[in-house]
Amino acid sequence: MEQKNNHFIEEIIEQDIREGKHGGRIHTRFPPEPNGYLHIGHAKSICLNFGLTQKYNGKTNLRFDDTNPVTEDVEFVESIQEDIKWLGFDWEDRLYYASDYFPQLYEFALQLIKEGKAYVDDLNSEEVAALKGSPTEPGKPSPYRDRTVEENLKLFQEMKEGKYKEGEKTLRAKIDLASPNMHMRDPILYRILFTPHHRTGTQWCIYPMYDFAHGQSDAIEGITHSICTLEFENHRPLYDWFIHELKLFPSRQIEFARLNLSYTVMSKRKLLQLVKENIVSSWDDPRMPSIAGFRRRGYTPESIRNFATMVGVARRENVIDLSLLEFAIRDDLNKKATRVMVVLHPILLKIINLPEDHREDLEIDNNPEDETAGKHIMSFSNMCYIESEDFMMQPPPKYHRLSPGEMVRLKGAYIVKCESVELNTDGSIKTILCSYVANSKSGNDQSGIKVKSVIHWVDAKSCSDAEVRLYDRLFRVEDPNDQQGDFKDYINPDSLITIPNAKIENFLKTDTAIGKSYQFLRHGYFCMDRDSSEAKVVFNKTVGLKDSYQKSNAKN
RNA sequence: UGACCUAUGGUGUAACGGUAGCACACCGGAUUUUGAUUCCGUUUGUUAAGGUUCGAAUCCUUAUAGGUCAACCA
Numbered sequence: 001m002e003q004k005n006n007h008f009i010e011e012i013i014e015q016d017i018r019e020g021k022h023g024g025r026i027h028t029r030f031p032p033e034p035n036g037y038l039h040i041g042h043a044k045s046i047c048l049n050f051g052l053t054q055k056y057n058g059k060t061n062l063r064f065d066d067t068n069p070v071t072e073d074v075e076f077v078e079s080i081q082e083d084i085k086w087l088g089f090d091w092e093d094r095l096y097y098a099s100d101y102f103p104q105l106y107e108f109a110l111q112l113i114k115e116g117k118a119y120v121d122d123l124n125s126e127e128v129a130a131l132k133g134s135p136t137e138p139g140k141p142s143p144y145r146d147r148t149v150e151e152n153l154k155l156f157q158e159m160k161e162g163k164y165k166e167g168e169k170t171l172r173a174k175i176d177l178a179s180p181n182m183h184m185r186d187p188i189l190y191r192i193l194f195t196p197h198h199r200t201g202t203q204w205c206i207y208p209m210y211d212f213a214h215g216q217s218d219a220i221e222g223i224t225h226s227i228c229t230l231e232f233e234n235h236r237p238l239y240d241w242f243i244h245e246l247k248l249f250p251s252r253q254i255e256f257a258r259l260n261l262s263y264t265v266m267s268k269r270k271l272l273q274l275v276k277e278n279i280v281s282s283w284d285d286p287r288m289p290s291i292a293g294f295r296r297r298g299y300t301p302e303s304i305r306n307f308a309t310m311v312g313v314a315r316r317e318n319v320i321d322l323s324l325l326e327f328a329i330r331d332d333l334n335k336k337a338t339r340v341m342v343v344l345h346p347i348l349l350k351i352i353n354l355p356e357d358h359r360e361d362l363e364i365d366n367n368p369e370d371e372t373a374g375k376h377i378m379s380f381s382n383m384c385y386i387e388s389e390d391f392m393m394q395p396p397p398k399y400h401r402l403s404p405g406e407m408v409r410l411k412g413a414y415i416v417k418c419e420s421v422e423l424n425t426d427g428s429i430k431t432i433l434c435s436y437v438a439n440s441k442s443g444n445d446q447s448g449i450k451v452k453s454v455i456h457w458v459d460a461k462s463c464s465d466a467e468v469r470l471y472d473r474l475f476r477v478e479d480p481n482d483q484q485g486d487f488k489d490y491i492n493p494d495s496l497i498t499i500p501n502a503k504i505e506n507f508l509k510t511d512t513a514i515g516k517s518y519q520f521l522r523h524g525y526f527c528m529d530r531d532s533s534e535a536k537v538v539f540n541k542t543v544g545l546k547d548s549y550q551k552s553n554a555k556n
Numbered sequence: 557u558g559a560c561c562u563a564u565g566g567u568g569u570a571a572c573g574g575u576a577g578c579a580c581a582c583c584g585g586a587u588u589u590u591g592a593u594u595c596c597g598u599u600u601g602u603u604a605a606g607g608u609u610c611g612a613a614u615c616c617u618u619a620u621a622g623g624u625c626a627a628c629c630a
Contacts, residue, residue, distance in 0.1 A: 005570050005578090033630050068629060125628050134626055136558045170628055180559040182626050191628035210630045234560060234625050255561085257623095262567085268630095310579065312569045314562095317623055321567045324580050334593060369593065400591070409589055442589065454589045522590050549591040 007313040009048070009254055013056055013225060026058030027224045030084070030091075031098075031214065033065045034076035034198070036268040037283040037290045038083045040304070040325075041259040047308035048256070049227055050089040061221055062091035065098045067213045069197035077198070079283070083291040088301045094221075098213045099199045101220055105208045106160070108216060108246050109171060109189055113152045117245060118189060119145055120155040121172045128170075132177075132185055139177035139185045159192055162205045166192045171206075175241065183238045187211055215239030219248035226251045229258040230315065259311060260319045263473035264289045265480050265487060279491060280474075286529075286540050287474045287495050297471065298517050298527035298542030303332040322473060326543045333517055333525045333542070338366045338373065341411065341456040342520040342539075343503040344468060346385035348460060349432045351416060354382040359461075362442065364412045367519075376507045380413050383460035385503045387522075390455045391432055393421070398552075400452035402432070409454045411521060415440040415447060456521040464509045466537040468502040469529065471495065502539075509537065517542065 006014065017024050028049040032038065038046075053060045062084065066072050084091070112118035121128065121144045133139035147155070159169050171190040179185055189212040196202050215238075218226045233255045243250050260266060265274075266289060274280045274288070283290050286297035294304065307328040311320050341364075351358075360380045367373035386402070395403040402408045407417045416434040424430045440447040474495050480487040508518065517527045524544035532538045 007569085011572090031630095035630080065630065071629075128628075129626070132626055134558085137626095139626090167628065182559085185626085188628055193628085207628095209628075214630085230561075231624055232630090237560095257562090310568080312579095314569070316562050318568060321580065324568075327580060330592090339590080365589095368588095368590085398591095411589065445589085451589085453591075456590075519590085519592085522592075524592095545590075545592050547591070552591090 008315070009052065009225070009227065009256065009313055010055070012252075012254060013052065016224070017056065022224050025222075025224055026053055026056045027061070027222055028053055028058065028227060029061040029063050029218065029221060029223050031063045031065045031217075031228075032080050033068070033071075034073060034080060035068070035071040036076060036272055037079050037288075037292055039266055039268075039271065039291065040261060040289045040294065040307075041266045042083075043087060043291055043304050044259040044308045044311065045227070045229075046084055046087055046089060047305055048313060051305075051308075052225070052227075058224075059094065060089070060091060061094040061096055061223070063096040063098065063217060063221065065210065065214060065217070066197070066199065067098050067208050067210055069193060069195040069207065072198055074198050079292065083295075086295060086301055087291065087304060096217075096221065097199055098208075098217050099197060101213070101217055102200060102204055102208070104220065105213055105216060106206075108242075109156065109208075109212070110153070111246060112173065112189075113156060113171075114149055115245070116149055116174065118152070118171055118173050119147050120152050120159065121145070121170050121186075121188075122168070123170075124167055128188070132182070135180070135182060141177055142172075142186070145174065145186070156190075159190070159206050160204075162194075164192055166194060168192065173212075173241075175238075181234055181237055183211065183235050184241070187238060211235055211238055212242070215242050215251065215253075216246070216248060218251040218253075219243060222249055223251045226253045228253060228255055230255045230317075231258075255315065256313050257315055257317055260317070261289060261325065262319055262322045262478045263475050263480075263492075264322070265475070267481075270487060273488070277488075279488060286469070286471050289474075295515075296529065297540055298333075298515075298525060299329050300332050300336075300517070303329040306332070319479065329525070329543050330545070333519065335369055336367075337517045337519040337525055338376075338511075339364070339368070339519045339521050340508045341378070341458050341505050342466070342468070342508065342523065342526075343385045343387050343456070343458050343463075344499050344523065345388040346458075346503045347388040347391060347429060347432065349384050349386050349391075349416070349434055349457070351382045351384075351436045352419065352433050353435045353438075356382060358382050362412050376511070378412065378505050378507065379459045379462045381459055381461045384410065384457045385460050385463065386410075386432070386455055386457045391418070391429070393429075401455060402434075402453075407437075407449065407451050409440070409442070409451045410457045411454050412442045413457070414438070414442070415445075415449055415451055458503045458505045460503075462506050463503045464506065464537075465501045466504045466508075466539055468499040468526065468539045468541070470497040470499065470541045472497075504537070512537070519545075 030049045050060045121142050131140045170188045172186045175184045177185050190206045284292035284296045362378045363375040364378045390401045392403050409415045415437040420433045422431040437447050475490050476492045477490045480490045512528045525542040526539040529538040529540045
């Protein structure tokens with residue numbers, strides 16, 4: 001899916017190339033914190049960063065911004081790498097960690113102290129906050145702001161040696177307490193933390209703040225275009241201050257608007273809450289907007305990359321319609337997915353003018369969109385299951401499916417006519433009794449009969465059972481963040497409906513592998529879930545087919 | 557009521573002072589052995605008011621609305 005017009009970041013890059021900035025070199029990075037799984041918003045950023053360097057022949061680093069050992073974990077380091085690879089991007093040999101730079105960052109801190117531009121503060125967090133002022137009032141200096149260089153050097157050394165407790169001391173930059181930008185009011189550079197780090201263990205007990213690590217990490221790696229989301233815009237003057245004071249490589253930070261998707265939440269905190277409180281089964285629950293969730297749901301990397309292109313890159317806040325993502329996956333799977341027949345809510349149909357022992361093999365197209373996809377065999381007898389909603393005793397107007405006296409085609413098989421029904425004692429339908437039109441065989445129809453509808457079916461004598469999990473949007477409201485009360489009050493109670501005994505054609509039992517996508521004819525796209533076993537196959541609904549009949553019904 | 561940022565159909569996103577276009581959604585129609593796909597078409601928009609200009613979505617001013625910032629989180 002090519003985009004014709006450049007977005008604003010491409011414009012900046014092309015101008016830099018024209019002007020020969022950094023010798024025309026383009027180098028970006030994707031800098032996740034390993035404290036959760038990646039979500040679709042990260043996917044946008046990954047596609048942006050790696051996509052840009054593919055387009056302009058540059059390089060993209062993967063760098064873990066792991067400056068807070070309290071929340072970070074190797075589980076996330078691993079899942080993040082897996083998700084980026086799955087999306088189809090490669091950082092080659094450029095896997096870095098901000099923690100790799102701890103020694104150098106420490107030297108940077110010493111440099112600032114020696115120049116009188118940083119000081120050790122004894123105030124606790126409440127006291128610091130109290131003196132910081134507010135956006136409309138200037139801050140006040142800490143009583144420790146004017147310590148001598150020697151004293152600061154000694155105290156910072158002692159902080160590093162573990163002589164002080166967590167929270168007892170911090171290192172702060174000495175910038176401007178009256179700045180209208182709160183980030184310039186003597187930001188904290190280092191804090192004391194005794195939690196072991198997932199990579200450096202107990203080697204350090206002082207850790208740089210993100211603001212003191214991120215920009216310098218970019219500079220160390222020679223990142224030319226440091227792309228991040230809008231909320232870091234106010235931090236840029238601080239990063240530029242560090243670059244200037246420490247005389248570092250001048251990476252240029254460019255901010256863009258993060259992705260928001262309707263009917264879901266995107267904050268890591270809220271996603272973590274859904275997992276921790278068992279509202280979803282795991283980080284890769286198919287209802288989660290995590291990359292792992294979409295993967296398990298049956299989304300393809302191509303569809304997500306196309307989606308990322310279609311949403312565009314700009315600087316205004318946005319909420320993308322879920323329907324655009326659904327379009328992207330339907331568009332991709334329509335071209336790729338093998339068509340099979342699965343009956344979700346079966347009702348028995350018996351063909352009365354066929355012998356009890358009739359058996360016939362029919363050839364079914366694997367994909368009418370792809371001539372090279374071939375065919376598969378489906379067996380046919382005098383008994384089959386059809387979808388219960390494809391039959392009505394008293395059909396409403398414009399109902400094209402089966403009802404008494406009416407004809408439909410069984411997809412890939414014959415035209416059948418409903419002659420009567422057999423009822424259970426409670427009045428419900430036990431069996432639909434039909435005659436079939438012998439010379440109407442699919443592909444060789446001599447009957448001349450035109451039917452209004454073609455319905456799917458499976459052979460009742462050879463089909464198997466499968467569990468089918470029908471997924472729908474996780475939230476009932478478009479913007480769960482913008483509601484009264486807790487966002488969890490707006491969970492869609494029907495976001496998962498499990499059908500324990502759907503009827504699947506035999507081919508599907510033997511052909512499938514975990515993660516493989518199919519189109520269940522007239523239903524939607526499904527893929528085999530990792531919960532499948534020999535005894536029971538499980539399918540996840542990726543997305544439904546568009547359904548103009550249901551839509552017109554909903555209107556009436 | 558501080559600083560910074562943003563404002564184009566329902567949702568996104570283009571138009572680089574010169575015909576407001578594209579995608580999704582929506583609504584019609586054609587085709588169809590998936591009420592799918594495909595194809596065709598309709599409707600819908602420059603936040604407001606001034607200014608500059610032959611000409612403004614675009615430049616300037618003001619207003620309005622929204623976002624970000626006062627973690628020892630990132």
